[in-house]
Amino acid sequence: MHKIWIIIQREYTSRVKNKRFLLVTFLVPLLMVGLIVGSAYFSFKGTEERKIAVVDPNGFFKDKLKNSNQLKFEFPKDVDTSNYQSKGYSDILLMPLFEGDKKADYILRSKKSMGFNLQETISYKINTAIEDRMLEKAGIQQSILDSIHKSAQIAELKAYEDEGKKSKESNAALAMGIGYASGLLIYITMFIYGTMVLRGVMEEKTNRIAEVIVSSVKPFELMLGKIIGIGAVGLTQFLMWIIVVVTLTGVGMGLLPDDMQNQVQQLQQSGGQMGAAGMAQASESAKNIYAFQHVLATTNWPLIIGCFLFYFLGGFLFYASLFAAVGSVVNEDPQDAQSLMFPITMPIIFSYIITNVVIQNPNTPMAFWASVIPFSSPMVMMARISYGVPSTVPYWELALSMVTLIGGFLLTTWLSAKIYRTGILMYGKKVTWKEMIKWAFAKS
Amino acid sequence: MEPLLSLSHLVKHYATQKAVDDISFDIQKGSIFGLLGPNGAGKTTLLRMITGIFYPDAGEIKLEGKHFDPLLDIREIGYMPEERGLYKKMKIGEQALYLAQLRGLSKADAMEKIKYWFEKFEMQSWWNKKVEDLSKGMSQKLQFVITVLHEPKLIILDEPFSGLDPLNANLIKDEIYALAKKGSTIIFSTHRMEQVEEICDHIVLVNLGKKILDGTVADIKQQFKESIFAIETNQPELIKDNSLFSIIDKADKNPNKILVKLSNAVASNQVLKYLIEQNIPIVSYNEVLPSLNDIFIQLVEDTQAKARAFQNI
Numbered sequence: 001m002h003k004i005w006i007i008i009q010r011e012y013t014s015r016v017k018n019k020r021f022l023l024v025t026f027l028v029p030l031l032m033v034g035l036i037v038g039s040a041y042f043s044f045k046g047t048e049e050r051k052i053a054v055v056d057p058n059g060f061f062k063d064k065l066k067n068s069n070q071l072k073f074e075f076p077k078d079v080d081t082s083n084y085q086s087k088g089y090s091d092i093l094l095m096p097l098f099e100g101d102k103k104a105d106y107i108l109r110s111k112k113s114m115g116f117n118l119q120e121t122i123s124y125k126i127n128t129a130i131e132d133r134m135l136e137k138a139g140i141q142q143s144i145l146d147s148i149h150k151s152a153q154i155a156e157l158k159a160y161e162d163e164g165k166k167s168k169e170s171n172a173a174l175a176m177g178i179g180y181a182s183g184l185l186i187y188i189t190m191f192i193y194g195t196m197v198l199r200g201v202m203e204e205k206t207n208r209i210a211e212v213i214v215s216s217v218k219p220f221e222l223m224l225g226k227i228i229g230i231g232a233v234g235l236t237q238f239l240m241w242i243i244v245v246v247t248l249t250g251v252g253m254g255l256l257p258d259d260m261q262n263q264v265q266q267l268q269q270s271g272g273q274m275g276a277a278g279m280a281q282a283s284e285s286a287k288n289i290y291a292f293q294h295v296l297a298t299t300n301w302p303l304i305i306g307c308f309l310f311y312f313l314g315g316f317l318f319y320a321s322l323f324a325a326v327g328s329v330v331n332e333d334p335q336d337a338q339s340l341m342f343p344i345t346m347p348i349i350f351s352y353i354i355t356n357v358v359i360q361n362p363n364t365p366m367a368f369w370a371s372v373i374p375f376s377s378p379m380v381m382m383a384r385i386s387y388g389v390p391s392t393v394p395y396w397e398l399a400l401s402m403v404t405l406i407g408g409f410l411l412t413t414w415l416s417a418k419i420y421r422t423g424i425l426m427y428g429k430k431v432t433w434k435e436m437i438k439w440a441f442a443k444s
Numbered sequence: 445m446e447p448l449l450s451l452s453h454l455v456k457h458y459a460t461q462k463a464v465d466d467i468s469f470d471i472q473k474g475s476i477f478g479l480l481g482p483n484g485a486g487k488t489t490l491l492r493m494i495t496g497i498f499y500p501d502a503g504e505i506k507l508e509g510k511h512f513d514p515l516l517d518i519r520e521i522g523y524m525p526e527e528r529g530l531y532k533k534m535k536i537g538e539q540a541l542y543l544a545q546l547r548g549l550s551k552a553d554a555m556e557k558i559k560y561w562f563e564k565f566e567m568q569s570w571w572n573k574k575v576e577d578l579s580k581g582m583s584q585k586l587q588f589v590i591t592v593l594h595e596p597k598l599i600i601l602d603e604p605f606s607g608l609d610p611l612n613a614n615l616i617k618d619e620i621y622a623l624a625k626k627g628s629t630i631i632f633s634t635h636r637m638e639q640v641e642e643i644c645d646h647i648v649l650v651n652l653g654k655k656i657l658d659g660t661v662a663d664i665k666q667q668f669k670e671s672i673f674a675i676e677t678n679q680p681e682l683i684k685d686n687s688l689f690s691i692i693d694k695a696d697k698n699p700n701k702i703l704v705k706l707s708n709a710v711a712s713n714q715v716l717k718y719l720i721e722q723n724i725p726i727v728s729y730n731e732v733l734p735s736l737n738d739i740f741i742q743l744v745e746d747t748q749a750k751a752r753a754f755q756n757i
Contacts, residue, residue: 003545003546003548006542006545006546007546010542014534203531203532204531207530207531208525208527208528208529209528209530209531211497211525211527211528212524212525212528212530212543212587213543213546214497215495215496215518215521215523215525216543216547216548425527427527438459
């Protein structure tokens with residue numbers, strides 16, 4: 001056991017002391033924040049404006065098609081499909097002549113094709129206009145319609161989960177966000193740290209140091225020491241990320257203008273229920289920050305972080321030994337590693353796809369099975385846990401999933417160790433999966 | 445004297461072949477022991493069993509008369525495998541420390557011994573260098589130091605001189621003699637026969653998983669001698685085939701030297717007497733013993749295809 005400890009130390013320190021580790025540790029959170037801010041920024045600023053010429057033989061849509069940031073509708077004369085470009089329009093929209101209430105084609109022709117979202121928006125605007133026309137025909141005045149449109153958007157759905165007598169506010173959007181983020185994080189780290197194990201084992205083999213070491217320690221100890229050491233590197237990285245993110249958020253909050261901070265504090269004290277006057281005073285952004293803090297506070301973080309660490313470690317141990325087994329049979333050619341890795345990476349990718357489905361429907365039979373089978377459970381279970389324990393995931397399911405994962409990694413470690421100890425000392429021979437399976441199930 | 449290491453009826457089978465098939469021999473304490481054989485003969489498998497990397501399928505290994513337990517006895521063995529390497533990105537000093545600790549030395553102990561050996565081989569300045577900065581010969585030296593530094597009773601060296609220049613090879617050779625003198629036992633595995641003749645006291649030759657030769661170098665040479673004598677004379681044309689001997693080789697580099705093979709039951713003195721009687725001026729007359737290389741080829745050739753891949757230098 002003492003020797004495993006020495007191996008773990010080396011695997012850990014040699015990676016943590018590496019400059020690349022520090023770089024990744026600090027750059028990834030910054031990059032993520034930058035990505036979020038950047039995409040938000042560009043969704044406001046970075047979009048193109050389209051000037052659309054509308055040819056409307058009915059003379060109806062003028063004033064009915066509302067302009068927006070991105071879409072400007074104009075109703076010029078003498079514009080047709082042959083000359084709209086030269087007249088400075090990016091698109092031309094051809095309305096049909098109304099014939100009763102029949103379904104008709106509205107044709108959009110563009111210089112450059114339009115994105116799906118914009119097309120949807122145009123389609124929605126046309127349909128709203130037609131709806132208005134029908135209501136008008138039925139005798140409702142335009143001015144009444146306008147006021148209804150303005151005042152009707154007031155419903156806000158508040159969902160609650162019933163747990164016995166208590167009921168808890170549920171927030172599907174946040175649950176989905178957390179589930180998705182943790183699933184994705186496990187997916188990415190599984191690849192990063194899995195391949196780190198693979199490369200480490202390959203290094204020992206191709207550098208020909210494996211035999212020097214296994215004459216001092218058992219191959220199993222070497223493999224386990226490497227896996228545990230790299231797993232510890234992963235945990236360290238997560239810890240640093242959490243610290244960096246918390247610090248960045250704290251700094252960000254501190255940089256807010258004073259009066260906004262005051263408003264947020266007031267909102268907190270009154271539980272969001274300020275008087276109408278106070279509510280109106282509070283700026284939109286202060287309300288957003290308050291809402292953000294509020295949902296963060298209602299989330300069961302200890303459970304989520306605890307489960308995340310468990311499923312990260314469990315999933316890592318489950319797959320890492322398989323990666324180690326593959327690394328042990330690879331000779332000089334990295335190409336071999338690629339093809340041998342395929343059967344391992346496939347279930348990881350597949351699990352990620354399942355996660356994306358499960359996150360929409362966390363209670364289906366597929367969600368249950370995928371969160372119990374250790375190949376996919378780390379990602380899928382994390383996606384479900386964020387919806388709530390025990391409301392969405394009963395305790396027994398969580399326990400079963402954890403037990404199968406532990407059993408799963410014990411099994412893969414045991415089988416991989418047998419492949420590893422044969423492969424690590426074998427040079428100059430191309431090994432197939434068939435042979436590896438034979439070694440794994442060989443006696444002794 | 446009780447042997448340091450004793451192998452009895454060792455067997456190791458792989459899926460497709462019998463790598464080691466019932467091999468037994470003893471190695472005396474303090475000896476330099478040569479383990480020879482062509483590639484694929486089973487040498488490496490044998491060494492891996494002795495170092496505890498593999499468990500034998502059958503048979504027993506005894507170290508100093510006691511059953512060999514890899515977990516406990518690993519400390520007594522230093523193994524420099526043929527496929528040897530180091531972590532390229534790791535500093536030399538840290539690497540030596542790491543490997544010594546894996547062998548079971550405490551950190552302080554390891555440090556002290558590394559310092560001693562680094563000083564001895566003038567390697568102190570290497571401490572903070574990385575392996576990728578070393579030449580092949582330098583890393584071989586480092587390998588050797590790592591192998592012997594925990595003062596094992598049994599040192600196993602698989603092709604220790606490959607890639608070394610004569611200067612460094614001599615350095616290591618002298619160290620091997622010194623270690624043997626201090627009481628370490630050395631197993632030396634190679635297919636470079638001239639090195640074996642020079643260094644080893646005792647050899648075992650394995651081929652196709654079986655032991656085919658076992659003895660001291662001198663005994664084996666005696667055993668395989670073929671009554672061949674070299675006669676050096678100023679008048680080689682006077683020597684002709686006769687009933688006592690036949691000439692087997694005139695094409696020596698030295699035209700005055702002639703190799704003859706004595707006929708059955710002819711003593712060497714009879715030949716000498718004959719030469720004197722013939723009034724042939726003899727400069728030298730001596731028996732030619734076969735080289736280990738010749739013996740090796742003779743024994744292995746029968747069993748292997750002509751295209752066998754062993755170094756014959």
